[in-house]
Amino acid sequence: MLSVFWGKQKYVTIKPREPSSGPVADGLWTRCPSCSSLLYTKELTKNLSVCDRCSHHFRMSAWDRVLHLLDADSFQEIDQDLEGGNPLGFSGYEQKLAKSREKTGLTEACLTGEGRLSGHQLVFGAIDFGFIGGTMGTVVGEKVCRAFEYALTKRLPVVMVSAGGGGARMHEGILSLMQMAKTSQAVERHSQAGLLYICVLTDPTMGGIYASFASLADIILAEPQALIGFAGPRVVEETIRQKLPSGFQRAEFALNNGMVDAIIERKELRKVLARLLLYHDRGGRQLC
Amino acid sequence: MLNGVFEWEKPLIELEKKIEELRRFTKEEGIDFSAEIATLESRAENLRHDIYSRLTPWQKVMIARHPRRPTCLDYIELIFDDFFELHGDRTIRDDPAMVGGIALLEGRPVTVIGPQKGKDTKDNIARNFGLPHPEGYRKALRLMRQAEKFRRPIISLIDVVGAYPGIEAEQRGQGVVIAENIRQMSFLKVPIICVVTGEGGSGGALAIGVGDRILMLENAWYSVCSPEMCAQILWKDTKKAEEAAESLCLTAQDLLAWKVIDEIIPEPPGGAHRNHETVAMTLKEALLRHLQELEAQGADELVAKRIDRYRQIGVVW
Ligand SMILES: [Zn+2]
Numbered sequence: 001m002l003s004v005f006w007g008k009q010k011y012v013t014i015k016p017r018e019p020s021s022g023p024v025a026d027g028l029w030t031r032c033p034s035c036s037s038l039l040y041t042k043e044l045t046k047n048l049s050v051c052d053r054c055s056h057h058f059r060m061s062a063w064d065r066v067l068h069l070l071d072a073d074s075f076q077e078i079d080q081d082l083e084g085g086n087p088l089g090f091s092g093y094e095q096k097l098a099k100s101r102e103k104t105g106l107t108e109a110c111l112t113g114e115g116r117l118s119g120h121q122l123v124f125g126a127i128d129f130g131f132i133g134g135t136m137g138t139v140v141g142e143k144v145c146r147a148f149e150y151a152l153t154k155r156l157p158v159v160m161v162s163a164g165g166g167g168a169r170m171h172e173g174i175l176s177l178m179q180m181a182k183t184s185q186a187v188e189r190h191s192q193a194g195l196l197y198i199c200v201l202t203d204p205t206m207g208g209i210y211a212s213f214a215s216l217a218d219i220i221l222a223e224p225q226a227l228i229g230f231a232g233p234r235v236v237e238e239t240i241r242q243k244l245p246s247g248f249q250r251a252e253f254a255l256n257n258g259m260v261d262a263i264i265e266r267k268e269l270r271k272v273l274a275r276l277l278l279y280h281d282r283g284g285r286q287l288c
Numbered sequence: 289m290l291n292g293v294f295e296w297e298k299p300l301i302e303l304e305k306k307i308e309e310l311r312r313f314t315k316e317e318g319i320d321f322s323a324e325i326a327t328l329e330s331r332a333e334n335l336r337h338d339i340y341s342r343l344t345p346w347q348k349v350m351i352a353r354h355p356r357r358p359t360c361l362d363y364i365e366l367i368f369d370d371f372f373e374l375h376g377d378r379t380i381r382d383d384p385a386m387v388g389g390i391a392l393l394e395g396r397p398v399t400v401i402g403p404q405k406g407k408d409t410k411d412n413i414a415r416n417f418g419l420p421h422p423e424g425y426r427k428a429l430r431l432m433r434q435a436e437k438f439r440r441p442i443i444s445l446i447d448v449v450g451a452y453p454g455i456e457a458e459q460r461g462q463g464v465v466i467a468e469n470i471r472q473m474s475f476l477k478v479p480i481i482c483v484v485t486g487e488g489g490s491g492g493a494l495a496i497g498v499g500d501r502i503l504m505l506e507n508a509w510y511s512v513c514s515p516e517m518c519a520q521i522l523w524k525d526t527k528k529a530e531e532a533a534e535s536l537c538l539t540a541q542d543l544l545a546w547k548v549i550d551e552i553i554p555e556p557p558g559g560a561h562r563n564h565e566t567v568a569m570t571l572k573e574a575l576l577r578h579l580q581e582l583e584a585q586g587a588d589e590l591v592a593k594r595i596d597r598y599r600q601i602g603v604v605w
Contacts, residue, residue: 087602088536177512181474181601189595207491208490208491208512211463211467211495230491231450231454239452248455248458
């Protein structure tokens with residue numbers, strides 16, 4: 001992988017992936033954007049939205065993350081009614097919110113709650129890319145904050161699954177930016193109490209979400225090939241006026257550069273999280 | 289813009305030139321033009337008010353980017369009695385796009401940090417147009433931690449359109465460094481005063497922008513990203529930057545209304561570039577005043593209030 005940056009370099013232009021609206025909604029067949037195979041949608045869903053030919057990880061909705069990772073019927077959503085308005089009066093924003101609410105069934109881009117993962121009680125949060133690209137405005141910031149505060153009060157670990165395409169939400173201007181400070185502080189207060197926070201970076205985790213709570217976990221995991229970074233690849237390409245190296249800002253790039261602890265395939269994710277939660281079990285009892 | 293004069297202020301600048309000429313004439317030729325000068329002066333005053341009291345957000349962005357607008361080092365020179373610059377992040381290199389060091393403010397040591405734009409093309413290239421790499425932010429954090437150790441207040445002078453978007457910057461963890469700065473600044477046990485002096489763009493500004501007092505110059509802008517970036521992301525068209533500037537509510541007046549900032553530092557008519565000395569002295573007075581208030585508070589109270597300030601942003605809308 002490092003050879004990409006040293007010696008003879010092969011440059012390719014990165015094509016931003018088509019936002020897959022989740023394979024479930026697309027009818028009987030779904031085409032894999034990576035290997036172009038035509039996949040039977042039902043099978044794909046059963047396979048955790050991972051292509052069984054090339055192991056391309058499709059994006060997952062926040063609720064699918066809950067279904068995949070948490071013990072059946074253990075999840076209790078918190079702050080589900082928290083809904084934002086249009087503080088800046090940004091033109092077209094209300095319509096955008098309404099459309100996203102209809103499409104995802106969520107009130108905002110972030111889903112938070114308490115649940116169990118292999119028997120471990122925890123606070124769980126997931127960002128939904130389908131909701132304005134999983135961007136963080138005031139409500140997402142507030143929900144993330146409250147989730148950490150709730151975990152602090154109940155002395156629970158936090159597992160977050162991040163996916164924020166654009167990072168901070170443009171339509172809420174400076175107020176979005178300030179959520180980076182607010183969420184970082186909530187993470188730190190939780191951390192100072194000696195509590196565990198694991199973040200799973202999924203495709204894509206960029207900008208303000210990456211540069212705040214998503215980077216501040218005790219343990220940072222990433223899904224294979226997830227786009228992870230601060231500046232968007234197109235912005236980088238336009239700034240430096242040269243083609244980007246292949247694999248730029250993918251999870252493997254982040255791992256090689258020391259920005260994540262491990263890349264975990266989706267089918268292993270639940271097991272790995274359970275193992276890490278067990279290591280940090282508060283009882284401090286002897287393991288195995 | 290021609291010779292540092294904006295299109296919208298041209299009539300005024302021409303009038304000012306005429307007044308200046310008449311003054312010179314009076315002096316050199318001994319002819320009395322005082323009546324003419326007085327008439328022109330009052331016309332200029334009206335014009336000044338007319339032009340500068342209703343600047344659009346985009347015009348303010350332009351003023352904030354004026355090539356002769358004071359830079360971080362200009363303010364340091366004008367405000368502080370002494371300055372010793374400290375270099376390097378102790379990991380990879382010294383980032384010239386970010387400066388920092390120990391300065392004396394009315395005789396008392398403070399730590400000053402801030403992105404540094406270039407004075408001309410050559411300087412700008414050396415300073416990467418004031419766009420810091422991760423090591424720049426790491427240097428700033430190192431100096432802030434040092435300030436905490438020696439109980440020096442921190443003054444952060446912010447003028448940055450954003451963190452540098454480059455391959456190496458991403459490799460070295462631009463996002464991680466910004467998050468780390470935000471986290472650590474939030475809990476530093478010394479007073480922090482941040483001043484948005486020019487541009488305040490995205491996480492690149494917030495990474496040196498968490499504090500107990502946030503001040504902002506009259507024509508500075510501060511938002512989630514630059515108007516160009518916003519236009520590019522939302523409408524795939526950087527030419528709509530002017531429209532984006534309107535939509536983003538990025539002026540000092542907007543931010544004061546949101547309570548994101550605490551005070552607006554007035555600029556000379558037309559912008560800070562028209563009189564460095566005046567704006568620096570106004571800022572100095574504000575720094576001293578806020579520092580006095582902050583230093584009356586205990587360290588724990590300071591941090592608690594700082595956290596609470598951010599906790600309240602965007603709670604109920
Ligand atoms: Zn495939």
